[in-house]
Amino acid sequence: MLKDIISNNKLIAKLAKNDFKQKFAGSTLGVIWAFVQPVITVLVYWIVFDKALNAGTQGTKAGIQAPFVLWLSAGIVPWFYFSEVLSAGTVVLQEYNYLVKKVVFPINVLPVVKAVSSLFVHGFFVLFTLVVYLLYGFGISPYILQVVYYSIAMMILVIGLIYMTSALCVFFKDMAQLINIILQVGIWATPIMWNFDGMLDKIPLWLAYVLKLNPMYYITSGYRDCFISHVGFWTRPALTAYFWIFTLVIYFLGTHVFRKLQPQFADVL
Template sequence: MNNKEKTTLGQRRLPGIGKLPKWAGITIFLACAVALALIIVLHYNPGADQETERLKKICACTLIALSCAVFSVYYDRVMVVPLELWNNRQLIWQMSVNDFKKRYAGSYLGAVWAFTQPVVTVLMYWFVFEKIFGMKTEIAGRGLDVPYVVFLMAGLVPWFYFTEGLSNGTTSLLEYTYLVKKVVFKISILPLIKIIAATFTHLFFCLLLVGAGWIAGFTPSLYTLQIFYYMFCEFMLMLAISFATSAIQVFFRDLMQIINICLQIGQWATPILWNLDSVVPDWRMQWIIKLNPMTYIVNGYRSCIYEERWFFEHFYSSTYFWIVVVGIFCIGSLVFKRSKIHFADVL
């Protein structure tokens, strides 16, 4: 094996991927942005208020233009993290599997504990809201009665995933301090490793959710496959936030306590335990709640199980969600890149 064939931990590369010319990267991004803007402008919804639709189009195009400007100016900084993640994808997968295994290595039941607490939480909420408060059914988008336990699970399953992924991603640098201090290790992969490890548990609960819906009479169909799309949406949202929070956590150790409080508030501010349409009839208040990206995710999981609606039917919600994720990802990447040179000194 010659020197060119040798690789060090966290430095695996694919030919050409890490050497994408700046002009090519910017051109690809601008082309995608222009295509998205054209789709938004040409999209026509005859059943909606046209003044509102025009306002949405103006806002969306403005955000796209700002994203293009930021991406073009800060291209070198923004693209560092995505390229590092791609070049180290094999290492990321191996470390994610090991992280999931070692989490419960010292217990008798092992990985069973990863599923016990979420199951107990679902049963507790189901007993309180259905058996005590009498919330028997919810009305689905196509006018069907949905058992409350299915409605509840479709909201809690993605929320559990978000809570675990964001919490573990935020503390990833502190947990892997010995790797952060290694000069040759790409520390940008650490938040991703923790989120992938949380995905293993989430996949089990997705199967459980589909099974519960099937028992309730909602047979799996092509619409159910959209759950992978919404899972990817949530994955990218957690990763985008974790890049910023994991970097800040190194310097401000109280951040995790603040995040835990925000997650508690967020669970009730997101339509998980309650139906948005029935509890909040005012469209202005609904609009405010829909600004929460997790509202899009929770509603998406429910549409996969029993509403039988495609994700592109929520056109503006999908556009807004991805604009928010891309914006957070760019900010998180910049924060992480500017902070990482100080990590070893602080830790």
């Protein structure tokens, strides 16, 4: 399947571009809505937590204090991408059922199309966050380049997941609703709105280890390392090794399920 993805890279790029445009076809502002929504979401969270609940600054393990809006933005940027791709990718085969029914079309590239399509907004949001940091006078270091590494890591993780969920959704229609519920719980199970480092002395050690098993903990913490702590991913070898083992297992499991069920897709859809 990896060979098919590489050999069909131009097709994936074309479909991803069309998929991105198609989301907002017919609306007056068009693709502008794709960029407005995440910005508004951050502003709402900022007003609620920083202004209404007086969250103040948030400290990192490196001892750096950052305004809440900066700390929140660094953690929620990857979550927007992850949740959007997982939600849309789960129903990708139903959305493109007319392509699935074509015998000669390489349908195993469709999950990748969703992951690439969402990169447009993700890239914009990373740049938007950088601008906000600069406006706050927060220094930017070369460690920011690690965003590319964490983005690729997250992309591989979510592609593996949607290979599995999209295949299962063909036969189990409730999978899409189940994924939405998991994402609603997941945003609170991941240290995005709350500070994991600030809670280590308040929660049992075993619970801290359980929370770290969430692969998105590695990604959101990594983004904060890029923007705030200025720490390299190689300084967390155990967590990095766990993330990649988990991700590769999910990827190979997801592609295996997809291949096994693929011959029946056209009949069911």
